[in-house]
Amino acid sequence: MEKIIAGKTVNVNEEGYLTDFSQWDKSIATEIAREEQIGDLNEKHWEIINYLQEQHKNEVPLSIRKIGKSGVVDIEAFYALFPQGPLKKATKIAGIPKPASCI
Amino acid sequence: MNEYNGEIKKMMIILSKASLENVYAAFILANGARMEGIEAEIFFTFFGLEAINKKKLEHLHVATVGNPAMHIPTMLGGLPGMEALATSMMKKEMEKLDMPGVHEFLDIMKASGVKLWACKLAMEMFHLKKEDMYDGIGGILTVGEFYKKSAVLGSHMLFI
Numbered sequence: 325m326e327k328i329i330a331g332k333t334v335n336v337n338e339e340g341y342l343t344d345f346s347q348w349d350k351s352i353a354t355e356i357a358r359e360e361q362i363g364d365l366n367e368k369h370w371e372i373i374n375y376l377q378e379q380h381k382n383e384v385p386l387s388i389r390k391i392g393k394s395g396v397v398d399i400e401a402f403y404a405l406f407p408q409g410p411l412k413k414a415t416k417i418a419g420i421p422k423p424a425s426c427i
Numbered sequence: 428m429n430e431y432n433g434e435i436k437k438m439m440i441i442l443s444k445a446s447l448e449n450v451y452a453a454f455i456l457a458n459g460a461r462m463e464g465i466e467a468e469i470f471f472t473f474f475g476l477e478a479i480n481k482k483k484l485e486h487l488h489v490a491t492v493g494n495p496a497m498h499i500p501t502m503l504g505g506l507p508g509m510e511a512l513a514t515s516m517m518k519k520e521m522e523k524l525d526m527p528g529v530h531e532f533l534d535i536m537k538a539s540g541v542k543l544w545a546c547k548l549a550m551e552m553f554h555l556k557k558e559d560m561y562d563g564i565g566g567i568l569t570v571g572e573f574y575k576k577s578a579v580l581g582s583h584m585l586f587i
Contacts, residue, residue, distance in 0.1 A: 399538035400538040407464070408464030410462075425462075426462075427458060
């Protein structure tokens with residue numbers, strides 16, 4: 325379905341995840357972050373978002389364990405930066421699919 | 428169940444067993460809750476204490492006796508080495524799925540904000556001290572204290 329985010333019409337699924345990454349840009353990320361009550365994105369947020377997008381591009385399945393070993397952020401800080409479900413929120417902001425991981 | 432339309436806000440998990448399949452069930456449920464933004468706490472009691480016992484936690488086994496899902500006769504399950512074999516097979520499969528070992532899993536849960544509690548009575552029964560346990564546990568609680576921690580709307584309790 326279509327949704328207007330940051331003044332742009334984008335395609336999202338029923339949970340609000342972008343279905344076409346080419347429609348993603350930083351203003352969309354900023355607005356989703358606000359909607360998800362993450363607030364303003366700082367440098368560390370962007371670093372994680374870039375990392376997640378890179379992993380997704382390389383078709384690496386995402387998990388909390390992998391994030392912890394990424395060297396980008398440790399698990400505790402990841403939870404602090406994206407409270408209330410960090411992996412699902414961070415991927416939503418990054419414009420990539422919600423990971424189907426339980427770990 | 429009507430509060431928050433039945434939405435789960437907190438999972439209170441009681442782990443009373445030390446076989447690997449039960450320990451992982453508890454850990455995955457707790458960690459999975461945190462991943463969804465749900466609070467999670469685990470109360471380790473009776474044999475469940477082995478999962479946070481420093482000396483034991485890396486040596487937990489899959490149960491091969493009395494476990495019909497193993498699809499081997501119970502008599503064979505009791506033979507020496509069977510548990511070790513089944514355990515090493517299961518660990519290999521879990522590694523393929525990127526599942527951490529018990530110690531690393533405890534570290535992940537701790538970092539994710541899962542609260543880990545040891546049962547006071549069971550600690551006394553097995554003559555265990557806090558120093559014997561994984562460093563990341565929140566403390567030693569009575570049943571009553573654990574119940575108090577679940578006193579929020581949307582709290583659910585699970586016994587494994």
